[in-house]
Amino acid sequence: MTPLRRVRRFVVNSFTDGRTPALWLLGVLVGIVAGYGAIALRLAIDGIRWLSLREAGAQAAIAADSLSPLQFIMVPLAGGCIVGLLLYAGERLKWLTETRALGIADVIEARAVRNGRVEAAPGLLSSLIAVTSLGTGVSAGREGPAVHLGATLAALIARPLGLPARAARIMLGCGAAAAVAASFNAPVAGALFAFEVILGHYALRSIAPIAAASVTGAVVARIHFGATPAFAIPPIEPASIADMAAIVPLGFLAAGVAIPFVIGTIRGTRLVTEQARKLHWPLWALPPLGGLMVGVIGAFAPEVLGVGYEATAVALAGGYGIGLLAGLICLKIVATIITLSFRFGGGVFSPSLYLGAMLGAGYGALVVNVLGEEGAGIAFFAVVGMGAVSGAVLGAPLSTTLIVFELTASYEASIALLVAVSLATVLTTTATKGSIFHKQVERHGYDLTKGNARVILQTIRARDIMTPVDNSEVTGELEEPHVYEDDYLGRVMGFFSAEKLDGAPVRLRSGDQPIVGYIAKADAHAAYARALQTAHEEEHR
Incomplete structure (x- = not known):
């Protein structure tokens, strides 16, 4: 051996x-x-x-x-x-x-x-x-x-x-x-x-x-x-009761940024693809046009280009005015949507951190103007906003909370973020019907928001559970009720229920569509039950 x-x-x-x-x-x-x-x-x-x-x-x-x-x-x-x-x-x-x-x-x-x-x-x-x-x-x-x-x-x-x-x-x-x-x-x-x-x-x-x-x-x-974080984060001052109370509106504002970002990214990609096909424009030729548009935006606001950690660090330190922060949020959303819609490579993690930092810094500046210098300061709200927007976009509130805690070592900021990101995530996923990743997976017809029960029906095919037969010995008219070997389990079970059948032959889609197997209704339900049991054991053991 x-x-x-x-x-x-x-x-x-x-x-x-x-x-x-x-x-x-x-x-x-x-x-x-x-x-x-x-x-x-x-x-x-x-x-x-x-x-x-x-x-x-x-x-x-x-x-x-x-x-x-x-x-x-x-x-x-x-x-x-x-x-x-x-x-x-x-x-x-x-x-x-x-x-x-x-x-x-x-x-x-x-x-x-x-x-x-x-x-x-x-x-x-x-x-x-x-x-x-x-x-x-x-x-x-x-x-x-x-x-x-x-x-x-x-x-x-x-x-x-x-x-x-x-x-x-x-x-x-x-x-x-x-x-x-x-x-x-x-x-x-x-x-x-x-x-x-x-x-x-x-x-x-x-x-x-x-x-x-x-x-x-x-x-x-x-x-x-070394042990340095991905970008510089200033010291976080202790938060007052007023600071913690001000976190709730920030959670709603974070959802207000995350929702258009998620929807724009998903719909922008779909729209650009549809228009390219209508114009007979090859998809591989889209990036130069997208690069030109992003470059024009970058010529006026270079802070939106690239990963954006430098600008994120400046925002955390309170280096931008409120007007500029609002403008950078809008331009970053547009630039990222263009980038992803026109087939460039890259993710949404860094842009969502960027957007949250800009939002939190602007909101923090307003809070400081109201509360004075006695509060936690701009950095506190910028960090919370950073985690709230990214957690809502990714559908990962716990992960982003821990990232902030590991980057800042601030217990108060983490508690505040947990409140803000919970609000933002609930509002965002309610409006978008899932995280940005789930919406991207839906392009292939898989709905992961309903759990394993739906996925199993969409992944097991008739050929996986049929009893094979020698098609040279089987005859039957095409008009006879049947399923195809590449039909998903959900379609097979729905067919049995609609036709009130206990079983059906399985045909190939190609050629003369010969019969290659047979599926009993009981076998289909048994396969579904076994798959559910296996998935349950994997998730809980």
């Missing part, structure tokens, strides 16, 4: 027997690889940023004094041309079937409907697209691409071992946790993000490997970047 076969048997047996030390070790390995993946993504963005604007990181505003408006327009335009070529290559190679870079929503979909399978080539190409996009200054975040890259690398590690579906899904969570932990230097929040957003549950068996991966990813980042 080869060494790989021995390792594979050990891992599989350890998992199926309920002993998970092997998965803990895999979690550490995934944490190392995904942590370095997040670092590589960050350094690559910085490198392209330096080549394009002679400034590393998210320092577009710093470069504004040394660059002309024309340069701010030409750099995103050039980046759009390169991204267009990468999308064209991905389309021709059939790596990117939808001619777009992949992100967090695709990781969630892989967990929910593809047993944790993530393909390597599309994931690596998506990372290259995101690096080019963010390096040339368009408005998006790097955490989404980092999470997808971490999940891709985790899947690459898990695939040769032949892990069961549950273990493969845990590995996706490990990759996501390590990427978030490495990005924000926040291991607790990284682990919680994996549970809250990627896996959608807090099963005990998943905790150890995901925690191991998240801590490892944070350690890797600290080795190379």
